[in-house]
Amino acid sequence: MLRGVRLTFTASPPGCACTMTECCVVVPCFNEADRLLSGEFMAFVQSYPQYRFLFVNDGSTDHTAALLERICGASDRMHWMSLTQNSGKAAAVRKGLLEAVERYASPYVAFLDADLAIPLDELHRICSLVISDPDIQFAFMSKVPRKGAVDLPVKRYLMGRTLALMTRMSLRLPVYDTQCGCKVIRRDLVSIVMGESFISPWLFDIEMFHRLIRRFGRDWFARHAREVPLERLVERGGSRISGRHLLKLPLELWSIHRTYS
Ligand SMILES: Nc1nc2c(ncn2[C@@H]2O[C@H](COP(=O)(O)OP(=O)(O)O)[C@@H](O)[C@H]2O)c(=O)[nH]1
Ligand SMILES: [Mg+2]
Numbered sequence: 001m002l003r004g005v006r007l008t009f010t011a012s013p014p015g016c017a018c019t020m021t022e023c024c025v026v027v028p029c030f031n032e033a034d035r036l037l038s039g040e041f042m043a044f045v046q047s048y049p050q051y052r053f054l055f056v057n058d059g060s061t062d063h064t065a066a067l068l069e070r071i072c073g074a075s076d077r078m079h080w081m082s083l084t085q086n087s088g089k090a091a092a093v094r095k096g097l098l099e100a101v102e103r104y105a106s107p108y109v110a111f112l113d114a115d116l117a118i119p120l121d122e123l124h125r126i127c128s129l130v131i132s133d134p135d136i137q138f139a140f141m142s143k144v145p146r147k148g149a150v151d152l153p154v155k156r157y158l159m160g161r162t163l164a165l166m167t168r169m170s171l172r173l174p175v176y177d178t179q180c181g182c183k184v185i186r187r188d189l190v191s192i193v194m195g196e197s198f199i200s201p202w203l204f205d206i207e208m209f210h211r212l213i214r215r216f217g218r219d220w221f222a223r224h225a226r227e228v229p230l231e232r233l234v235e236r237g238g239s240r241i242s243g244r245h246l247l248k249l250p251l252e253l254w255s256i257h258r259t260y261s
Pocket of ligand 2: 113115117236237239
Protein backbone atom coordinates (compact mmCIF):
# COMPACT_ATOMS: atom_id res chain seq x y z
CA MET A 1 0.00 0.00 0.00
CA LEU A 2 1.40 3.40 -0.92
CA ARG A 3 1.11 6.06 1.70
CA GLY A 4 -0.46 9.34 0.66
CA VAL A 5 2.31 11.64 1.89
CA ARG A 6 2.28 14.79 -0.22
CA LEU A 7 5.65 15.97 -1.43
CA THR A 8 6.55 19.46 -2.53
CA PHE A 9 7.01 19.58 -6.28
CA THR A 10 9.56 22.00 -7.61
CA ALA A 11 9.26 23.43 -11.10
CA SER A 12 12.07 22.86 -13.62
CA PRO A 13 14.76 25.55 -13.55
CA PRO A 14 15.06 27.63 -16.75
CA GLY A 15 17.10 25.84 -19.38
CA CYS A 16 16.55 22.37 -17.88
CA ALA A 17 15.25 20.04 -20.58
CA CYS A 18 14.11 17.42 -18.07
CA THR A 19 11.15 17.49 -15.74
CA MET A 20 12.37 18.42 -12.27
CA THR A 21 11.94 15.52 -9.90
CA GLU A 22 12.56 15.44 -6.16
CA CYS A 23 14.54 12.22 -6.10
CA CYS A 24 16.46 10.17 -8.64
CA VAL A 25 16.64 6.54 -7.57
CA VAL A 26 19.53 4.42 -8.81
CA VAL A 27 18.86 0.69 -9.16
CA PRO A 28 21.92 -1.57 -9.69
CA CYS A 29 21.05 -4.52 -11.91
CA PHE A 30 23.16 -7.59 -12.43
CA ASN A 31 21.40 -10.39 -14.30
CA GLU A 32 17.98 -9.23 -13.13
CA ALA A 33 15.99 -10.22 -16.24
CA ASP A 34 14.04 -12.88 -14.33
CA ARG A 35 13.73 -10.97 -11.07
CA LEU A 36 13.00 -7.35 -11.96
CA LEU A 37 9.37 -6.46 -11.27
CA SER A 38 9.05 -4.05 -14.17
CA GLY A 39 5.28 -3.58 -13.71
CA GLU A 40 5.78 -2.32 -10.15
CA PHE A 41 8.36 0.25 -11.22
CA MET A 42 6.17 1.46 -14.09
CA ALA A 43 3.06 1.78 -11.91
CA PHE A 44 5.08 3.65 -9.27
CA VAL A 45 6.49 6.32 -11.60
CA GLN A 46 3.05 6.86 -13.06
CA SER A 47 1.57 7.46 -9.61
CA TYR A 48 4.46 9.52 -8.23
CA PRO A 49 5.79 12.27 -10.53
CA GLN A 50 8.38 13.29 -7.94
CA TYR A 51 10.61 10.29 -8.74
CA ARG A 52 12.78 9.19 -11.59
CA PHE A 53 14.75 5.96 -11.84
CA LEU A 54 18.17 5.30 -13.27
CA PHE A 55 18.82 1.57 -13.72
CA VAL A 56 22.47 0.57 -13.97
CA ASN A 57 23.01 -2.58 -15.99
CA ASP A 58 26.27 -3.90 -14.57
CA GLY A 59 27.57 -6.01 -17.45
CA SER A 60 24.69 -8.49 -17.21
CA THR A 61 24.98 -11.60 -19.34
CA ASP A 62 21.23 -12.32 -19.45
CA HIS A 63 18.46 -10.21 -21.04
CA THR A 64 18.59 -7.39 -18.47
CA ALA A 65 19.62 -4.81 -21.10
CA ALA A 66 16.67 -5.63 -23.37
CA LEU A 67 14.27 -5.53 -20.44
CA LEU A 68 15.58 -2.15 -19.25
CA GLU A 69 15.37 -0.73 -22.75
CA ARG A 70 11.74 -1.80 -22.97
CA ILE A 71 10.61 -0.49 -19.59
CA CYS A 72 12.54 2.77 -19.89
CA GLY A 73 10.91 3.38 -23.27
CA ALA A 74 7.58 3.52 -21.48
CA SER A 75 8.32 6.59 -19.31
CA ASP A 76 10.38 9.76 -19.55
CA ARG A 77 11.28 9.30 -15.88
CA MET A 78 12.86 5.85 -16.27
CA HIS A 79 16.40 5.72 -17.63
CA TRP A 80 19.17 3.22 -17.89
CA MET A 81 22.88 3.09 -18.42
CA SER A 82 25.19 0.16 -19.04
CA LEU A 83 28.62 -0.66 -17.69
CA THR A 84 30.59 -2.64 -20.24
CA GLN A 85 31.76 -5.22 -17.74
CA ASN A 86 30.50 -6.51 -14.43
CA SER A 87 32.00 -4.29 -11.72
CA GLY A 88 30.04 -5.27 -8.59
CA LYS A 89 27.24 -3.56 -6.69
CA ALA A 90 29.44 -0.85 -5.11
CA ALA A 91 30.80 0.35 -8.45
CA ALA A 92 27.39 0.20 -10.09
CA VAL A 93 25.76 2.26 -7.34
CA ARG A 94 28.67 4.71 -7.31
CA LYS A 95 28.65 5.26 -11.07
CA GLY A 96 24.88 5.48 -11.11
CA LEU A 97 24.74 8.13 -8.37
CA LEU A 98 27.49 10.21 -9.97
CA GLU A 99 25.67 10.01 -13.29
CA ALA A 100 22.33 10.85 -11.67
CA VAL A 101 23.76 14.06 -10.18
CA GLU A 102 25.38 14.94 -13.48
CA ARG A 103 22.28 14.35 -15.61
CA TYR A 104 19.34 15.35 -13.42
CA ALA A 105 18.61 18.29 -11.15
CA SER A 106 16.83 16.28 -8.42
CA PRO A 107 17.83 17.65 -5.00
CA TYR A 108 17.98 14.10 -3.58
CA VAL A 109 19.31 10.82 -4.89
CA ALA A 110 18.73 7.33 -3.56
CA PHE A 111 19.59 3.75 -4.31
CA LEU A 112 17.45 0.68 -4.07
CA ASP A 113 18.01 -3.05 -4.71
CA ALA A 114 16.44 -4.30 -7.92
CA ASP A 115 14.62 -7.23 -6.31
CA LEU A 116 12.27 -4.88 -4.41
CA ALA A 117 12.84 -6.84 -1.21
CA ILE A 118 12.47 -3.29 0.10
CA PRO A 119 9.18 -2.40 -1.56
CA LEU A 120 8.55 0.88 -3.36
CA ASP A 121 6.16 2.10 -0.68
CA GLU A 122 9.05 1.92 1.78
CA LEU A 123 11.23 3.91 -0.66
CA HIS A 124 8.45 6.50 -0.80
CA ARG A 125 8.22 6.61 3.00
CA ILE A 126 11.92 7.30 3.54
CA CYS A 127 12.14 9.82 0.68
CA SER A 128 9.09 11.69 1.96
CA LEU A 129 10.68 11.90 5.39
CA VAL A 130 13.93 13.31 3.99
CA ILE A 131 12.27 15.74 1.62
CA SER A 132 9.95 17.12 4.29
CA ASP A 133 12.70 17.67 6.88
CA PRO A 134 15.56 19.94 5.78
CA ASP A 135 17.64 18.78 8.77
CA ILE A 136 17.92 15.28 7.31
CA GLN A 137 20.68 15.04 4.71
CA PHE A 138 21.23 11.30 4.71
CA ALA A 139 18.75 8.55 5.58
CA PHE A 140 19.14 4.80 5.52
CA MET A 141 16.68 2.00 6.05
CA SER A 142 17.45 -0.75 8.49
CA LYS A 143 16.22 -4.28 8.93
CA VAL A 144 14.98 -4.28 12.49
CA PRO A 145 12.90 -7.49 12.86
CA ARG A 146 9.10 -7.01 13.17
CA LYS A 147 7.05 -10.13 13.49
CA GLY A 148 5.07 -10.84 10.32
CA ALA A 149 6.43 -7.75 8.51
CA VAL A 150 10.23 -7.83 8.65
CA ASP A 151 11.19 -11.49 9.09
CA LEU A 152 14.77 -12.49 8.35
CA PRO A 153 16.02 -16.05 7.83
CA VAL A 154 17.94 -17.06 10.99
CA LYS A 155 21.28 -17.45 9.17
CA ARG A 156 20.99 -14.02 7.61
CA TYR A 157 19.90 -12.44 10.87
CA LEU A 158 22.88 -13.88 12.79
CA MET A 159 25.33 -12.89 10.08
CA GLY A 160 23.83 -9.41 9.95
CA ARG A 161 24.07 -8.93 13.71
CA THR A 162 27.70 -10.09 13.82
CA LEU A 163 28.59 -7.70 11.03
CA ALA A 164 26.60 -4.91 12.70
CA LEU A 165 28.44 -5.38 15.97
CA MET A 166 31.83 -5.13 14.27
CA THR A 167 30.65 -2.17 12.20
CA ARG A 168 29.41 -0.31 15.26
CA MET A 169 32.80 -0.70 16.90
CA SER A 170 34.54 0.59 13.80
CA LEU A 171 32.20 3.54 13.23
CA ARG A 172 31.66 4.32 16.92
CA LEU A 173 28.08 5.20 16.12
CA PRO A 174 24.88 3.71 17.58
CA VAL A 175 23.65 2.41 14.22
CA TYR A 176 21.57 -0.79 14.12
CA ASP A 177 22.09 -1.76 10.47
CA THR A 178 24.26 -0.17 7.79
CA GLN A 179 23.66 -2.79 5.09
CA CYS A 180 20.03 -2.36 4.08
CA GLY A 181 19.76 -1.76 0.32
CA CYS A 182 17.95 1.59 0.40
CA LYS A 183 19.60 4.91 1.19
CA VAL A 184 18.72 8.52 0.36
CA ILE A 185 21.17 11.38 0.30
CA ARG A 186 21.20 15.07 -0.59
CA ARG A 187 22.78 15.64 -4.00
CA ASP A 188 25.59 17.88 -2.74
CA LEU A 189 26.90 15.02 -0.55
CA VAL A 190 27.27 12.61 -3.45
CA SER A 191 30.76 13.76 -4.39
CA ILE A 192 31.83 13.23 -0.75
CA VAL A 193 30.49 9.69 -0.39
CA MET A 194 30.92 8.52 -3.97
CA GLY A 195 33.94 10.51 -5.17
CA GLU A 196 36.49 7.72 -4.73
CA SER A 197 36.13 4.04 -5.60
CA PHE A 198 35.19 1.71 -2.76
CA ILE A 199 37.35 -0.95 -1.14
CA SER A 200 34.53 -3.47 -0.84
CA PRO A 201 31.85 -4.42 -3.38
CA TRP A 202 29.35 -5.43 -0.66
CA LEU A 203 30.37 -3.41 2.42
CA PHE A 204 30.62 -0.11 0.61
CA ASP A 205 27.69 1.20 2.68
CA ILE A 206 30.00 1.19 5.71
CA GLU A 207 32.50 3.22 3.71
CA MET A 208 29.77 5.78 3.00
CA PHE A 209 29.28 6.20 6.75
CA HIS A 210 33.03 6.50 7.32
CA ARG A 211 33.37 9.12 4.59
CA LEU A 212 30.58 11.23 6.08
CA ILE A 213 32.13 11.02 9.55
CA ARG A 214 35.59 11.79 8.18
CA ARG A 215 34.22 14.91 6.47
CA PHE A 216 31.68 16.21 8.97
CA GLY A 217 32.28 14.42 12.29
CA ARG A 218 30.02 12.38 14.54
CA ASP A 219 27.99 15.34 15.80
CA TRP A 220 26.92 16.10 12.26
CA PHE A 221 25.88 12.48 11.90
CA ALA A 222 23.70 12.64 15.00
CA ARG A 223 22.00 15.79 13.72
CA HIS A 224 21.67 15.16 9.99
CA ALA A 225 21.59 11.40 9.43
CA ARG A 226 18.52 9.30 10.18
CA GLU A 227 18.04 5.55 10.49
CA VAL A 228 14.58 4.49 9.36
CA PRO A 229 13.53 0.95 10.38
CA LEU A 230 11.76 -0.94 7.61
CA GLU A 231 8.06 -1.52 8.14
CA ARG A 232 7.86 -4.19 5.44
CA LEU A 233 10.39 -6.52 3.86
CA VAL A 234 9.59 -8.98 1.10
CA GLU A 235 12.19 -11.73 1.23
CA ARG A 236 12.86 -12.61 -2.42
CA GLY A 237 15.70 -15.11 -2.18
CA GLY A 238 18.16 -15.46 -5.06
CA SER A 239 20.88 -13.34 -3.41
CA ARG A 240 23.71 -12.43 -5.78
CA ILE A 241 26.38 -12.50 -3.06
CA SER A 242 28.47 -15.67 -3.35
CA GLY A 243 29.43 -17.96 -0.46
CA ARG A 244 33.08 -17.30 -1.29
CA HIS A 245 32.54 -13.59 -0.95
CA LEU A 246 30.77 -14.04 2.38
CA LEU A 247 33.98 -15.55 3.76
CA LYS A 248 35.90 -12.47 2.65
CA LEU A 249 33.65 -10.02 4.50
CA PRO A 250 35.58 -9.98 7.85
CA LEU A 251 38.81 -9.21 5.99
CA GLU A 252 37.13 -6.46 4.00
CA LEU A 253 35.71 -5.00 7.16
CA TRP A 254 39.16 -4.99 8.72
CA SER A 255 40.61 -3.33 5.65
CA ILE A 256 37.87 -0.65 5.75
CA HIS A 257 38.52 -0.05 9.45
CA ARG A 258 42.27 0.34 8.86
CA THR A 259 41.74 2.68 5.92
CA TYR A 260 39.30 5.07 7.55
CA SER A 261 40.40 5.05 11.18
N1 LIG B 1 26.05 -3.98 -10.21
C1 LIG B 1 25.96 -5.11 -9.60
N2 LIG B 1 24.93 -5.25 -8.89
C2 LIG B 1 24.82 -6.37 -8.29
C3 LIG B 1 25.78 -7.38 -8.38
N3 LIG B 1 25.37 -8.32 -7.68
C4 LIG B 1 24.20 -7.89 -7.17
N4 LIG B 1 23.88 -6.72 -7.57
C5 LIG B 1 22.71 -5.90 -7.32
O1 LIG B 1 22.69 -5.61 -5.96
C6 LIG B 1 21.38 -5.63 -5.49
C7 LIG B 1 21.26 -6.55 -4.31
O2 LIG B 1 21.48 -7.84 -4.75
P1 LIG B 1 20.81 -9.08 -4.03
O3 LIG B 1 21.21 -10.27 -4.77
O4 LIG B 1 19.34 -8.83 -3.87
O5 LIG B 1 21.57 -9.04 -2.65
P2 LIG B 1 21.09 -9.33 -1.20
O6 LIG B 1 19.61 -9.55 -1.19
O7 LIG B 1 21.51 -8.11 -0.44
O8 LIG B 1 21.85 -10.54 -0.81
C8 LIG B 1 20.52 -6.02 -6.68
O9 LIG B 1 19.99 -4.84 -7.22
C9 LIG B 1 21.48 -6.69 -7.61
O10 LIG B 1 21.15 -6.61 -8.98
C10 LIG B 1 26.92 -7.20 -9.17
O11 LIG B 1 27.82 -8.00 -9.32
N5 LIG B 1 26.94 -6.04 -9.77
MG1 LIG C 1 18.05 -9.08 -2.27
